[in-house]
Amino acid sequence: MTQNNQIHNALYLPFERQQWAKLRESVPLTLSEHDLADLRGINESVSLSEVTDIYLPLSRLLNLNVGAKQQRGLALNKFLGRVPPKKPYVISIAGSVAVGKSTTARILQALLTHWPEHPKVDLITTDGFLHPLAELKRRGLMQRKGFPESYDMKALMEFISAVKAGEPAVSAPLYSHVTYDRIPDQYQWIRQPDILIIEGLNVLQTGKDSAVDTRRPFVSDFVDFSIYVDADEKLLKTWYIERFLKFRKGAFSEQSSYFHHYSHLSDEDATGIASKIWDTINGPNLTLNIQPTRERAHLILQKGKSHLMDKVLLRK
Numbered sequence: 001m002t003q004n005n006q007i008h009n010a011l012y013l014p015f016e017r018q019q020w021a022k023l024r025e026s027v028p029l030t031l032s033e034h035d036l037a038d039l040r041g042i043n044e045s046v047s048l049s050e051v052t053d054i055y056l057p058l059s060r061l062l063n064l065n066v067g068a069k070q071q072r073g074l075a076l077n078k079f080l081g082r083v084p085p086k087k088p089y090v091i092s093i094a095g096s097v098a099v100g101k102s103t104t105a106r107i108l109q110a111l112l113t114h115w116p117e118h119p120k121v122d123l124i125t126t127d128g129f130l131h132p133l134a135e136l137k138r139r140g141l142m143q144r145k146g147f148p149e150s151y152d153m154k155a156l157m158e159f160i161s162a163v164k165a166g167e168p169a170v171s172a173p174l175y176s177h178v179t180y181d182r183i184p185d186q187y188q189w190i191r192q193p194d195i196l197i198i199e200g201l202n203v204l205q206t207g208k209d210s211a212v213d214t215r216r217p218f219v220s221d222f223v224d225f226s227i228y229v230d231a232d233e234k235l236l237k238t239w240y241i242e243r244f245l246k247f248r249k250g251a252f253s254e255q256s257s258y259f260h261h262y263s264h265l266s267d268e269d270a271t272g273i274a275s276k277i278w279d280t281i282n283g284p285n286l287t288l289n290i291q292p293t294r295e296r297a298h299l300i301l302q303k304g305k306s307h308l309m310d311k312v313l314l315r316k
C-alpha cells in the first residue's frame, strides 16, 4: 500500500463514482431544463451526468453542513441574547492550475443558490490577490506566479476576516487571464452572502509551506468546508495545454492579451510553449506547494480522463 493510500484510508471515507451518485437520492432538488441550460453555459464541456452524479450529492452534503452551522449559530446567539451577525458560510476550493477549480466553483454556486436556506452564494478567486504584474516583475517573481510568495497574503487575510466578521461590504480585487494581471481599479463587492465560495491554488496553504510568517492565521481558519480537486499530473498538463490552445484561438487574439504575440503560432509551437510553462512554473508549484496541502481538505474530488470524477474522499 502506498503512503498516500494509507493516509487516505486513515482520514477519509472513499466513494466510487456510482456509490457517491446514490447519495443524491433524497435531494429535494429538481433541475428544470432551463437550470440545466444555465449550467451548460458555465462550461459546455461539463457533462450532465457529472452534475447529477457528483454535484447534486455534493450540494446536498454542503446544504446539511450549512444547516448544522446555522443551528449552532442560533444556539450561541440565544445563549448570548444577541441579534445574530450575518456571517457567511465559507467553502474553499483548492487544486492545481487547470484542474477545473473555477468550473467546479461555478457549478456549486449555481446549485447551492437553489436551496431556500442559502439563496445568496458569492464566488471569488484568489487570483485577484496575486501581486500586480509590475510588482511581480520588480520582485523577480515572474517565474513564480502562483507560488505562495506571489500573493499579497496580507490583503487576502484582511479580505476573508472582514467577510467572516459579517462586514456589510468587502471588496476583492479582480484578475484577468487575458492581460495576465490584476484589473486596475475594478473590484468585486461581497455584501453579506449566505455562502462565500473562495477558489484558488493557495486556499489550503499555511505559512509553514513557504517563507510566509507562520504566526499569522491562515485562510483555512476562516473556512467552514474545504474541497481539493485532484487529478494526475499527466492529465493536468494535458488540460493546461488544451486550455492554452483554446485561449490562443480566442482571448490571445485580443490586442490587450499578454500572450497576444503567441496568437499566430502553429499548434505545434504553441503546444511546446505551454508545455514549457507547465514544466517550469505550474508543475513545480503543484509538487512543492499545492499537492502537499491536499490531505487538509474535508473532501477530495478525484478526476480522471475527460474531467470525469471517478472517486470522492470524504473526511471521516
Ligand SMILES: Nc1ncnc2c1ncn2[C@@H]1O[C@H](COP(=O)(O)OP(=O)(O)OP(=O)(O)O)[C@@H](O)[C@H]1O
Binding pocket: 043, 045, 046, 047, 050, 095, 096, 097, 098, 099, 100, 101, 102, 103, 104, 201, 239, 242, 243, 246, 306, 307
Ligand atoms: N468538468 C469539466 N468538464 C470538462 N472540461 C472542464 C471541466 N472543468 C474544467 N474543464 C476545462 O479544464 C480547463 C481548466 O478549467 P478551469 O479554468 O475551471 O481551471 P482552474 O483550476 O480554475 O484553473 P486556474 O487555476 O488556472 O484558474 C478549462 O479548459 C475548462 O474548460
Ligand SMILES: CC(C)(CO)[C@@H](O)C(=O)NCCC(=O)O
Binding pocket: 097, 127, 145, 146, 147, 201, 277, 281, 282
Ligand atoms: C493565475 C494562476 C497563478 C492561477 O490561476 C495561473 O493561471 C498562472 O498564471 N500561472 C503562471 C504560469 C502560467 O502562465 O500558466
